Amino acid sequence: MQSQLCFSNLPDNLSQFRLIAGVDEVGRGALFGPVVSAAVILPGRAIAGLLSAGLADSKQLTPLHRELLAKQIRFLAVDCRIGIASVQEIDRLNILQASLLSMRRAILRLTPQPDFCLIDGNQKVQGLPMPHQTCVKGDQQFAAIAAASIIAKVWRDALIVRLAAKYPGYDLAANKGYGTVKHKLGLKQLGASRQHRLSFSPCKLQ
Template sequence: MQKIPADLSFETAARSLGFTAIAGVDEVGRGPLAGPVTAAAVILDPARIPPGLADSKTLTSTKREKLFDQILETAQCSIAHASVEEIDSLNILRASHLAMERAVAGLALAPDHCLIDGNLIPLGLKGRAEAIVKGDAKSLSIAAASIIAKVTRDRLMVDLAQQHPGYGWEVNAGYPTKLHLNALLNLGVTAWHRRSFKPIHNILYQAKTVTP
């Protein structure tokens, strides 16, 4: 069965109800052991959709980088983060939603309707919104937000990799690859690691139990 590409169906439906500023919202970085979670909110100009726009997971890094620049040039965008400390104190789901809320609040034009990737609408989100499961593969606005969020976070992790070499963040973006897990055992836990995540918690707990 051929996969249907993302389009503007959800945006068109919202416009038919009278909404004019429709924002796609997505986040990236729930699964990594290190680094913040990053969200983006994007209001596309229907007359200036970048060609080739699609879910970030289906694109090469080169294509994502190109689309990142084109989206910033043609759409209204806002980027926000939730910190490692917030992830550890709130939990990763709530921190992800907090980053989404911040991204929406940061838009220069307040949206009157938000398309949220996932099955939940963030509790602190103001205004009307709908949750769309796998929305980054269905809505071009959410797809654009997924690209903005992923490229931003990937660049951030490359910068952090220069400050903390050996964990492979420049290639694994903080996800628990074999290189990353081995480096944790050999190099230890950094300030950028999420202490509430089981692999990090276990290392810290074991370290405490064997230390006199």
Template structure:
């Protein structure tokens, strides 16, 4: 049975896309050290991401951009990113295991939601790692264009530093205007 693990990164941040990954691991090539991406160091995540890409039977990334998040809401954008990741797989799974308590409505797939799956299901852990490595790299790149916001450090999350930068400099085109802290800054500036 081919099992795909799916997870997303970036539901909570005030800026940047939400990125999902789908991974089908090869049972003949186990990967040691898979875990919830948040419990690993950045260096370890990057090492594991290389190993996952090399050893997995299939892997794919999907994303929903800021405009899509603002248009359809973060939950629906997360489901859209997951759908895109699944559809991008070179082979299709028999079962999809998703981290969390809800699955997107995709009749083509048999799905199972697993709370805490990113720490307990290898396929979901692998997806979590791939998605986080990609999204973090994007925010580090964004930091080069907008260094005053500190994206490389907080990855778009609503830290005190980020909120202060929003107050001082306003929102970038990469900020999610549907999120309250960003919306408040925009409304205050009008």
């Protein structure tokens, strides 16, 4: 991971905040299952150890490495929470608004509440009681956002693997709900399940 992945590089105007949460989501591009966000507050003393253990954007890690880091993050974090937006909410609101809703839910479940949030991406989260800042590619810059990306990814992957047993025929355990060739073939053969996003065009093939 790049060396700037550390709270020591936060802008000076954020040094006044004691508890800063990193927030990230996973599953925006999937065809199946909810969009999932995580919010993580890391104590400053935990960051060096996590960086030494290979903390990085979840997409850069193997599944095993993500799972090991997720356990370490949960152990070291001040708090760590998940927020989801269901398939029905995705179809009703659209995927962007559902993603922001899942982020807000994750943040509001934190105890204690953070003084400030660093949110991956370029979209503000409405309805938060604390100030926040968006960070494009934040999971490559800030430890707390990278940690949130790992927590969200591990949690959602585990959920999809469990759902794969209930919804066979889409190769979900392998693709985690994303639109692979086998997944799309399953959609053509079986139609969409109750956990497919009907507002996404590949799911309208039944």
